[in-house]
Amino acid sequence: MTINIAVCIKQVPNTNQVKIDKKTGTLIRKGIKTICNPDDKNAMEEALKLKDKYDDVKITVISMGPSQATEIIKEALAMGADRGILLSDRKFAGSDTLATSTILATALRKIQEKEGLDIIFCGRQAIDGDTAQVGPQIAQHLDLPIISYVQELKYLGEKVQVKRALENGYMQIEAQIPVVLTTISDLNKPRYPHMRRIFDVFGKNPVIPVETWTADDLPDLDNTQIGLNGSPTRVIKTYTPDRTFKGEILEGETAHVAHILIESLKQKQIL
Amino acid sequence: MTNKQLTNLVDFSEYKGVWIIAEQRFGQVLNVTKELLGEGKKLATSLNCDLTAVILGHKLIDWPADLVRYGADNVIYAEHELLSDYNVDAYSKVLGNLITTRKPEIILFGATSIGRELAPTLSAKLKSGLTADCTALEIDPETLNLLQTRPAFGGNLMATIQCANHRPQMCSVRPGVMKKAKYNNKCDGEPKVEKIIPIITQEELRTKVLKIDTSKSAEIAIEDAKIVVSGGRGLGNAKGFNLLRKLADKLNGCVGSSRACVDNGWISKPYQVGQTGKTVRPKLYIACGISGALQHIAGMEQAECIVAINKDPDAPIFKIADYGIVGDLYEIIPRLIDELDNIDDITEVLDICTESVSASNQM
Ligand SMILES: Cc1cc2nc3c(=O)[nH]c(=O)nc-3n(C[C@H](O)[C@H](O)[C@H](O)COP(=O)(O)OP(=O)(O)OC[C@H]3O[C@@H](n4cnc5c(N)ncnc54)[C@H](O)[C@@H]3O)c2cc1C
Ligand SMILES: Nc1ncnc2c1ncn2[C@@H]1O[C@H](COP(=O)(O)O)[C@@H](O)[C@H]1O
Numbered sequence: 060m061t062i063n064i065a066v067c068i069k070q071v072p073n074t075n076q077v078k079i080d081k082k083t084g085t086l087i088r089k090g091i092k093t094i095c096n097p098d099d100k101n102a103m104e105e106a107l108k109l110k111d112k113y114d115d116v117k118i119t120v121i122s123m124g125p126s127q128a129t130e131i132i133k134e135a136l137a138m139g140a141d142r143g144i145l146l147s148d149r150k151f152a153g154s155d156t157l158a159t160s161t162i163l164a165t166a167l168r169k170i171q172e173k174e175g176l177d178i179i180f181c182g183r184q185a186i187d188g189d190t191a192q193v194g195p196q197i198a199q200h201l202d203l204p205i206i207s208y209v210q211e212l213k214y215l216g217e218k219v220q221v222k223r224a225l226e227n228g229y230m231q232i233e234a235q236i237p238v239v240l241t242t243i244s245d246l247n248k249p250r251y252p253h254m255r256r257i258f259d260v261f262g263k264n265p266v267i268p269v270e271t272w273t274a275d276d277l278p279d280l281d282n283t284q285i286g287l288n289g290s291p292t293r294v295i296k297t298y299t300p301d302r303t304f305k306g307e308i309l310e311g312e313t314a315h316v317a318h319i320l321i322e323s324l325k326q327k328q329i330l
Numbered sequence: 331m332t333n334k335q336l337t338n339l340v341d342f343s344e345y346k347g348v349w350i351i352a353e354q355r356f357g358q359v360l361n362v363t364k365e366l367l368g369e370g371k372k373l374a375t376s377l378n379c380d381l382t383a384v385i386l387g388h389k390l391i392d393w394p395a396d397l398v399r400y401g402a403d404n405v406i407y408a409e410h411e412l413l414s415d416y417n418v419d420a421y422s423k424v425l426g427n428l429i430t431t432r433k434p435e436i437i438l439f440g441a442t443s444i445g446r447e448l449a450p451t452l453s454a455k456l457k458s459g460l461t462a463d464c465t466a467l468e469i470d471p472e473t474l475n476l477l478q479t480r481p482a483f484g485g486n487l488m489a490t491i492q493c494a495n496h497r498p499q500m501c502s503v504r505p506g507v508m509k510k511a512k513y514n515n516k517c518d519g520e521p522k523v524e525k526i527i528p529i530i531t532q533e534e535l536r537t538k539v540l541k542i543d544t545s546k547s548a549e550i551a552i553e554d555a556k557i558v559v560s561g562g563r564g565l566g567n568a569k570g571f572n573l574l575r576k577l578a579d580k581l582n583g584c585v586g587s588s589r590a591c592v593d594n595g596w597i598s599k600p601y602q603v604g605q606t607g608k609t610v611r612p613k614l615y616i617a618c619g620i621s622g623a624l625q626h627i628a629g630m631e632q633a634e635c636i637v638a639i640n641k642d643p644d645a646p647i648f649k650i651a652d653y654g655i656v657g658d659l660y661e662i663i664p665r666l667i668d669e670l671d672n673i674d675d676i677t678e679v680l681d682i683c684t685e686s687v688s689a690s691n692q693m
Contacts (some may be wrong), residue, residue, distance in 0.1 A: 074483050156453075157453060187482065191462060193450075195451045198451070199450075199454035204419065208447070226544075227545075228542070236534050291457075291495065293491065293494065298487070306650075308643075309655050314660050317666045321666065328611055330614070
């Protein structure tokens, strides 16, 4: 019997390089590389590990975003995924996490109804917003159990056993399948794409083309729940954080200096 | 259409009060809960409404009432064997029902690894907005909406978010940022604790917790530490790290190191910060006897606040330090430790880890 796996991946700007236009308070997109969200690569790798181990595993990667997001889907196909779907429609633009999860869940349900889904992987969080909300929200929309912060996974057929990270340790949790899991970087080390598959996927006539689904392909989607207008939360202001500190040399008698330092740190809410 | 106009389209008069969701592990409430109580009180005062703390657990002894002593006007305590430890199905069912029937206007969660699973599950259940990991909260004096501020794009940008046309307004709050509520044992009268016994069965829970292990030493996880006290060649010998560790312990932080010390065999490789070591982004990085070579700086310059202690006033580390102290680390660090001894609440700082470690030790 086929094990059907879906992996949700998101294209994000490489936040290590992010620069903000101080005047407008917006992201300078020019010259910034976009990448597949790091936690999502761990999600992808874990799916591939199951494919390595079991004969009949089908991995579908799914991403919502503009047409450029095809790039990361191709990358996932080159790593070993079987099918890639891009959810792209102007109606989706401006979605917050709840609207995003609604769209992803609707697409996942369509796949689930047709061929079934055993495990849905998401990354724990996407580095553009660091919200970690989309995975648990998808699970709730689909009425499936969720385990987030997965650092170790055992697949046992009818169920999974995972270690779920806590700040100072872990919980060992067992869940029925189907299940939604969100992954962290401790889980594994993502592999590189296969040379041969790179040609298959990125070539002129790709062997595995990326499918694009628009809102029309998702008849169950409630248009009032998606996009900017369907999003309950809205960004009303952005600004660049003040660098609270201007380098300062503390001088004087040692005990006094120690006192000043601790007081300053407390005042700035560092302590 | 502006947000304000939208607000007026929907009638929210039924929704009243500020709730905080208390988080207990092994029967002990986390520090972030006290921070939520402090912040929740502020919001409730602005809105002139009650602050309610909700706590889920089994056979909890003092905590439900203590939440009142930390400033809650009243407490809802959901008690059940199956609520003893966090379980997403059980917790979201109980909270979902409570929220749907009682209709709070605002709900705050701690942005812990658990809060960040529970809160989004509830937001999808209730179909309302949720803002993750907020660092500042405020009531808009005009619309009375909750203004939720959080960092985005790796802290490069701050965003203020509101949830104008949906209720409840929900957010998770980053641990260690808000001011903790103070304990007041002179509360008048009996604390208002309402105990409820929800109906939950094992069969309806699709996930089962088999084991909880909270014994991981915080020490090696220096990437996750909020405070790193790092030593360099200036320590002079391996024993110097004992002093740094003492300071780190006082701050609930971890020890780190430059490569020079690792090369000298004073400390092991997992502690090394820098280009060929680990990259850390703590709230506070204290560099002791570290010159500030580029390869070291590459691993720590993103710290929110950098303190440098070095004998040499021209050491390059001072160029990137927010606070610099020129002098002998062996004189300065003991004074810092003294200073921390004098402040009693400092040991409670930030880290929920230590608290739950000690809680599990009490079991
Ligand atoms: C390819 C490459 C990769 C590297 N990767 C890393 C890396 O990942 N991490 C890393 O740290 N380094 C790395 N290095 C090494 C780096 O260049 C420096 O050599 C190293 O960081 C220096 O360590 P230090 O600051 O502890 O020692 P030093 O540069 O010797 O500085 C010691 C400092 O302590 C001060 N001092 C002495 N006594 C006292 C006292 N009693 N009280 C106060 N201050 C005192 C001195 O004034 C001096 O500034 C790398 C180098 C290379 C070439
Ligand atoms: N637009 C998207 N397309 C596909 N997956 C997404 C998208 N947004 C979020 N996800 C998934 O949800 C996870 C958590 O995202 P976030 O809640 O934005 O931090 C990500 O790691 C992805 O796996």
